[in-house]
Amino acid sequence: MQRFALIGAGFIGSVHAQSLAAHPAVDFRLVYDVDSARAEALATAHGARAARSLAEAFDPELVDAVFIASSTDTHAENLRRAADAGLAVLVEKPIDLDLAHAAETVAHVERAGVPAMVDFNRRFDRDHAELKRLVDEGAVGEVALVQLTSRGPALPPLDYLRVSGGQMRDQTVHFFDLARWITGLEPVEVHVAGSALADPRVAEIGDVDTSAATLKLAGGALVQIDSVRHTGYGYDERIEVLGSTGMAESGRMRAGGVTRFRGTEAVSDGLHAGWFERVQPTYAAALGAFVSALETGAPVPVGLRDGLRAQAIAEAATRSLASGRSEPVDALV
Amino acid sequence: MQRFALIGAGFIGSVHAQSLAAHPAVDFRLVYDVDSARAEALATAHGARAARSLAEAFDPELVDAVFIASSTDTHAENLRRAADAGLAVLVEKPIDLDLAHAAETVAHVERAGVPAMVDFNRRFDRDHAELKRLVDEGAVGEVALVQLTSRGPALPPLDYLRVSGGQMRDQTVHFFDLARWITGLEPVEVHVAGSALADPRVAEIGDVDTSAATLKLAGGALVQIDSVRHTGYGYDERIEVLGSTGMAESGRMRAGGVTRFRGTEAVSDGLHAGWFERVQPTYAAALGAFVSALETGAPVPVGLRDGLRAQAIAEAATRSLASGRSEPVDALV
Amino acid sequence: MQRFALIGAGFIGSVHAQSLAAHPAVDFRLVYDVDSARAEALATAHGARAARSLAEAFDPELVDAVFIASSTDTHAENLRRAADAGLAVLVEKPIDLDLAHAAETVAHVERAGVPAMVDFNRRFDRDHAELKRLVDEGAVGEVALVQLTSRGPALPPLDYLRVSGGQMRDQTVHFFDLARWITGLEPVEVHVAGSALADPRVAEIGDVDTSAATLKLAGGALVQIDSVRHTGYGYDERIEVLGSTGMAESGRMRAGGVTRFRGTEAVSDGLHAGWFERVQPTYAAALGAFVSALETGAPVPVGLRDGLRAQAIAEAATRSLASGRSEPVDALV
Amino acid sequence: MQRFALIGAGFIGSVHAQSLAAHPAVDFRLVYDVDSARAEALATAHGARAARSLAEAFDPELVDAVFIASSTDTHAENLRRAADAGLAVLVEKPIDLDLAHAAETVAHVERAGVPAMVDFNRRFDRDHAELKRLVDEGAVGEVALVQLTSRGPALPPLDYLRVSGGQMRDQTVHFFDLARWITGLEPVEVHVAGSALADPRVAEIGDVDTSAATLKLAGGALVQIDSVRHTGYGYDERIEVLGSTGMAESGRMRAGGVTRFRGTEAVSDGLHAGWFERVQPTYAAALGAFVSALETGAPVPVGLRDGLRAQAIAEAATRSLASGRSEPVDALV
Structure with a gap:
């Protein structure tokens, strides 16, 4: 115990x-x-x-x-x-x-x-973990292109955004971590284009709410991440990994499995209303992995260094938003 | 030529x-x-x-x-x-x-x-033929249960129905043929329950427009076929084969691949509006197979006997609608 | 409390x-x-x-x-x-x-x-309940045809089957209840064809493991239920309701959302391995509904009479398996 | 005529x-x-x-x-x-x-x-055109983010690549056009990251085979396009448009509708083997639209200026590959 x-x-x-x-x-x-x-x-x-x-x-x-x-x-x-x-x-x-x-x-x-672990809970999502397992076992060959989607239904309060560090540090950082984890490769440089489209006040506080990040990984593989603060259709998160011999994805998750057909349309249950409904099971899974490491003496599954690396990417990404060019990712942390 | x-x-x-x-x-x-x-x-x-x-x-x-x-x-x-x-x-x-x-x-x-061939064109549907190939190569093991769905969008004119021979002989007969063809097994008996739900005049001419047929095949495998003359959602045809080691299906075909997500719903393209849009490519494919047999001297892919066998099932099915019990299928034709 | x-x-x-x-x-x-x-x-x-x-x-x-x-x-x-x-x-x-x-x-x-309630837990499945809600609000018009699929991955032990009352009373009874509940209509007669395909010893104890039941409801609507004790692909449960203006379904539930594409194939997560994984959340939901009725003084959502009605259908279904004909459902219980 | x-x-x-x-x-x-x-x-x-x-x-x-x-x-x-x-x-x-x-x-x-028309045939794809129609009628609100995927199964011959003008001018240009057409917005700047991963000789001729392009449109909306010359899973083309009130997509197209379930997997038909199978119907549709314009005297649906605009984006994209920074798109052509 x-x-x-x-x-x-x-x-x-x-x-x-x-x-x-x-x-x-x-x-x-x-x-x-x-x-x-x-x-x-x-x-x-x-x-x-x-x-x-x-x-x-x-x-x-x-x-x-x-x-x-x-x-x-x-x-x-x-x-x-x-x-x-x-x-x-x-x-x-x-x-x-x-x-x-x-x-x-x-x-x-x-x-x-x-033993010290950063709670990157999305690594413990059942589907993301299965995707990682497939990539590790070679199901797609050498990784060439990764796409991650991170879209929340509603803009957080501006008071929150003001102290959040910006979209890259607050939201996209989880997906920088997923990209590193799934590929096992370190980003060399990152480019981000972003806009404040959901609310003009986001621009006033120097932040963006809609962005497109591109990472170049060591060896040349590419990563695309789209981060959106406001959708009209719930919470949308997915990952796709294209490699030299195939592709695998952890797909969009639906809130239910009911469809009705009428006329020329099929109307199905859409996505989860919010991020919490989507990722809830990952919290217990992450804790479970931590406890299991403590009990067995194994290394914790996500080290503090993983937290630093993701943060270093977020720093370079934030710089790129300002400079409009690809920025190198600090390899020393 | x-x-x-x-x-x-x-x-x-x-x-x-x-x-x-x-x-x-x-x-x-x-x-x-x-x-x-x-x-x-x-x-x-x-x-x-x-x-x-x-x-x-x-x-x-x-x-x-x-x-x-x-x-x-x-x-x-x-x-x-x-x-x-x-x-x-x-x-x-x-x-x-x-x-x-x-x-x-x-x-x-x-x-x-x-050389004489009955134009059971649905055998030449790309998906149905692929399903048949999978069943033949043992992808589901020994066949245990087959489900076929035959649903048209709109009741044909009553004048047509009057001379059609009834739903079993006119509509379901195609699916009796598909069941025999895919399983390679002959039906021993058939039970049908039916109702006239789309239009009461269908009952007046002694026919049904909504029916559920159950076939017992030699060896005990079962077949369920639902036949509907009127849907509110286009033309719906599909086949599912359950066997001892797995299941395979030729699924519902959509008219397009567009989906829009809004609020809690996902609205996709529905089914084809009519049977013709769905089965159109099968006509050329059936003719192609006939011509190919003529050119090569191979047997035609669907013999007249196949037409008789499907018709014999339709006869027993029509009797069952009247008797309310399972009726034996004439094995002698 | x-x-x-x-x-x-x-x-x-x-x-x-x-x-x-x-x-x-x-x-x-x-x-x-x-x-x-x-x-x-x-x-x-x-x-x-x-x-x-x-x-x-x-x-x-x-x-x-x-x-x-x-x-x-x-x-x-x-x-x-x-x-x-x-x-x-x-x-x-x-x-x-x-x-x-x-x-x-x-x-x-x-x-x-x-207050007394039968634990027909499947009524509390999120998707089935949503389907019921859609049917009640008229999303498909007048019900014409209902299809229910009940397929378990592995034959229960023969010792269990011997005292289970047979497939109709033990397994299909849940789906007789779902059919009544979703349509709000009582079955008038039932026909069942069945075989022992998974294990010949099932026949020796007078039972079947693969069956196709057809119910005629008051007013003429039809219900098809397939019940299978052994699949090679996990637990498969779904419901489809066709009405006069459209169709709605509570679809096959997948165990996960990962797909890999390679060559000409897409390989996705299949179904849940067992029934328990599929229906687990329904137990807490059923208890919750019972407790809520106790707390508010409302009637319990599933009465003992519902249990009797489903059982009466199972009795008629069991008789039909023996007689080979449609059997009337006892309307008096 | x-x-x-x-x-x-x-x-x-x-x-x-x-x-x-x-x-x-x-x-x-x-x-x-x-x-x-x-x-x-x-x-x-x-x-x-x-x-x-x-x-x-x-x-x-x-x-x-x-x-x-x-x-x-x-x-x-x-x-x-x-x-x-x-x-x-x-x-x-x-x-x-x-x-x-x-x-x-x-x-x-x-x-x-x-009358002069550029044959941007993909505009005449049934699903892409339906997506355009939805966006035009406001189904997603104000466009915020567009994602386009352009992935071919096999690297063209090097002799072809040498004279093709590079991936941007040869392959991605179609998707630059689709992005303009669907959104009705002009790109202001473009950033591209690219690598030669499928074959090192692609780098030797100064080209890339895997790239990630990001466009910023007038008003701030973003476009992501991934272009891949070699997949292990056929031809993959799709478009997704996220707006202020929802999202719509023209999804990945499958080569067929057959699925087999076995154990814990579901194996479905994958994508089309090549680009031609996927886009074939668009050629006749494009010609039809041209002829229809000639017959009625209406303007042709895709002008030569559309060709120039797409090409100007491809020029800026090619410059960005070399410079590593966002490049402005020439607005004067």
């Missing part, structure tokens, strides 16, 4: 609380939040208790691992705390919005030698 | 005229119709000429083969003429609405030894 | 235990099983306790409702106990394999006036 | 000859080719005759229109000849590989005032 503390009791914290409570090999002990009432409520609902202080949540006498789901600006500090306490740690992305600071943090955690 | 006469210049005759004119190994010579103006017009449109008499259309000095697409009540007589003249013959189903008379006709033609 | 006792701690009991434990408005109190160790283990795993006796599980001081998931031969007796104790009751089908005895039991429970 | 001469009797010329011969309002008169035997053979096969000289093919006494399907380097000269003779003209793309020369040619033809 792994004793866990959860840091952060907001929306995503409550999602993780449910996974922690349901996992048979997890002893869900403590919840900490800057809002102690919120911590209390979440802890009670899942048979844990609220930590009396942040320090208590990192007490190795009480817990073996911490799940960091607090606000982005506290990730790095909480990672250091966990490392210093010798605790295993699972952290929401990003490590830190500042890449250099993120890199220092990772170096610190690595020196401590604790 | 095979010199052809076409008997019958109605709708289906004009379809066959087009195939005859387009086939590179066919010399399309003559068209005969009781309405000589109609024959003239069709012949002219395709570079043939109208026969001066029915006799001329069966003159072995002028033609090698006749395609019988005249009215149902003349099929048998025209088959005998072709046989007596030593001509190869391709005939629209049925051979004759009276099974005994049809059987005598077939015996007569067989004694003459001419 | 509704206090529940669960009767039966076998496989299906353990499925229901999970739903009971997870439901926010259920206080899962007691588990009873003839094997007290099994009851103990299941209770402990879900925060309930094992009942000291069968009587205790029906004690209205301790519980408000019982969930009967014990062996089939005890359903009727346990229903009576619940009714006599004034407890709400949710029971696995069938009420009793003997239809007359089942009818007496239902009459007894009705006199007691307690 | 429109009297036609066909210039060019190679592969694509023979495709057009078939369309010309089959069109009811076309009187197919003459075929010219530098290889007179080839012209003779093609003419004979379709009831036309070989022109005695190139001049004869442009003789307004003999023909009303010419179809230019000769080698690329002769297009411009033949266009001028047609214009000077006052003949209507349908020309294979490109007008000339040199954009400035192409522009001069167009200006010359425009001064002559003859």
Whole structure:
């Protein structure tokens, strides 16, 4: 049994609380939040208790691992705390919005030698993982072209967007990670074209809501990623990998399997209304993989370095949006 | 080159005229119709000429083969003429609405030894033929259950229905043939339940427009066929074969590949508006197979006996509609 | 909060235990099983306790409702106990394999006036329920033809089949219920053709493993149901409803959304390996609907009479298998 | 009736000859080719005759229109000849590989005032045209993102690639045209990343075989086009248009509708083996639209200016491949 503390009791914290409570090999002990009432409520609902202080949540006498789901600006500090306490740690992305600071943090955690994983939950999507397995077993030959689609139904609040770091760092970063993971190849350069089409105020805060990123991977394979903040048809996520001998895809997921035929049309259930309905099962799967690594002593399936690499691509992508040309991806982090 | 006469210049005759004119190994010579103006017009449109008499259309000095697409009540007589003249013959189903008379006709033609084929054109559908190939190569193991769907968009005119012989003999007979052909097994008994739902006048003329037929094949495998005269969504035809190790299907065919997503729905192109759009390519393919058999001396791909067998099933099916019980299929024709 | 006792701690009991434990408005109190160790283990795993006796599980001081998931031969007796104790009751089908005895039991429970529901869980499948909603709102017009497919991957053990009551009563009965529910129409007569194709020993025990049932509903609409005990391709369940103005279907459900294209083929994820993967979410949904009815005082969504009606169809279907003719469905139960 | 001469009797010329011969309002008169035997053979096969000289093919006494399907380097000269003779003209793309020369040619033809159309046949694909219709009627709202896929199964011969002008001018140009046509918007700038992955010799001749183009349209909408010269799974072409209120696509087209299910897999018919099978019906449709414009006096549906515009995008795209940055599209042609 792994004793866990959860840091952060907001929306995503409550999602993780449910996974922690349901996992048979997890002893869900403590919840900490800057809002102690919120911590209390979440802890009670899942048979844990609220930590009396942040320090208590990192007490190795009480817990073996911490799940960091607090606000982005506290990730790095909480990672250091966990490392210093010798605790295993699972952290929401990003490590830190500042890449250099993120890199220092990772170096610190690595020196401590604790198991540390970034929660790139989409890697644990059943279909994406099956696609990765097919690519690994050679089902498409040498990878030549990857296409990823990332489209959310509704623009997040502008207040959120203002502190999000921009579309590349906030949204597309998940797909930079998927591209690296599925191909096993590092991007060399990236070009992004973007526009603010859903709401002109997005442009005012210097961001885009519709973008097309192109990555060139080592060896020449290409990656296309389209990122959209606002669709009129729900949440659309898919991946396609073309190789030298074939193609494989993790397709668009429908919300149901009902179709009606009338006249010259067939009307079917469309896509999931929101991202959460689509990716929900991945959270428990990611936690399960982390716990399994702790139990067996195997390496965690997504290292902090993976978080840094995806972030470095997002940095280059953000630069490209401004410069209008392909930007090299920092290979040193 | 095979010199052809076409008997019958109605709708289906004009379809066959087009195939005859387009086939590179066919010399399309003559068209005969009781309405000589109609024959003239069709012949002219395709570079043939109208026969001066029915006799001329069966003159072995002028033609090698006749395609019988005249009215149902003349099929048998025209088959005998072709046989007596030593001509190869391709005939629209049925051979004759009276099974005994049809059987005598077939015996007569067989004694003459001419190549003679029933135009069960659906056997030449690309997808159905591929399904047959898969079943033959063992892709589903031993056949256990076959499902066929036969649904037309609109009730034919009552005047047509009155002389059609009823839904089993007119519509379902094609699917009785497909069931035999795909499985390679003969039906032992058949049960049909039917209703007149599209138009109460169908019941008044003793027919049904919606029916569910169940065949038991030699060895115990089952066949389900639904036949519908009126859908609100176009023409729907498909076949599914379940066997001991898997299942294969020739699926519902869409009229196009466009889909639009909006809100919670996906709206796609529906089915073909009518049966003709769906089965059109099969006519040329059936003719091609007949001509190819003539050119190579191989047996024709669908014999007159196949027509009789399908008709015998339709007879038993018609009896079952009246008796409410499973009826044996006459094995002797 | 509704206090529940669960009767039966076998496989299906353990499925229901999970739903009971997870439901926010259920206080899962007691588990009873003839094997007290099994009851103990299941209770402990879900925060309930094992009942000291069968009587205790029906004690209205301790519980408000019982969930009967014990062996089939005890359903009727346990229903009576619940009714006599004034407890709400949710029971696995069938009420009793003997239809007359089942009818007496239902009459007894009705006199007691307690809320009582048969767990026809498939009615709570998301897609089937959406299909029902579409039919109810007139999306297909007047129902003319319904097709249901019920195909399991592997023949159950012969020891199970021997006491199952036969394919109609054990397997097809769920689809008899779905047909009634979706159309809102009662079957007047039923015809079934069946064979033992998967294993000859099925014939030796007087049962079939592959069958084609045809129901005629009041008003003339038809229903086709194919029931198969052994496929080579997983679990296949679907429903199609054709009406006077269109058609709607709850389609075949795939286990995943990955496809690979190579050469001339596209290879996709197939169906679910087993029935449980396919229908799992329906158990919690059915329980939820029962609890919701208890909380609001609304009628339960599936009454015991629904269980009797489906069983009466199964009886007629079983007679038809023997007689080879359409059998009337008893309208009096 | 429109009297036609066909210039060019190679592969694509023979495709057009078939369309010309089959069109009811076309009187197919003459075929010219530098290889007179080839012209003779093609003419004979379709009831036309070989022109005695190139001049004869442009003789307004003999023909009303010419179809230019000769080698690329002769297009411009033949266009001028047609214009000077006052003949209507349908020309294979490109007008000339040199954009400035192409522009001069167009200006010359425009001064002559003859109907002149570029054969961008993909605009006449049934599904693409339906997609265009949906976008025009507002089914997706304001266009935000367009994705086009252009993937051929096999690398053309290097000898062909050497004179093709490169992937942008030879292959992607069709999709530049489709993007303009469907959106009704002009591209402002274009970025392309490309690699030679299918064959290293492609790099040696300064070309790419795998590329990702991104266009920014006036107003900010984005277009992604992937162009691939070699797939392991046939010919793949599709278009997707995302707008402010929804999305619509002209989907991947399958070569057939057969699926077999076995174990955990479903194996379906894949894509068309080659581009020709996929686009074949578009040739006759394009010719039909041209002839219809001639008969009714309406403007031709694709003007020479459309050819120039697509070519200007291809020029900018080719520059971007070299510069690694977004290149402006020349707005003046």
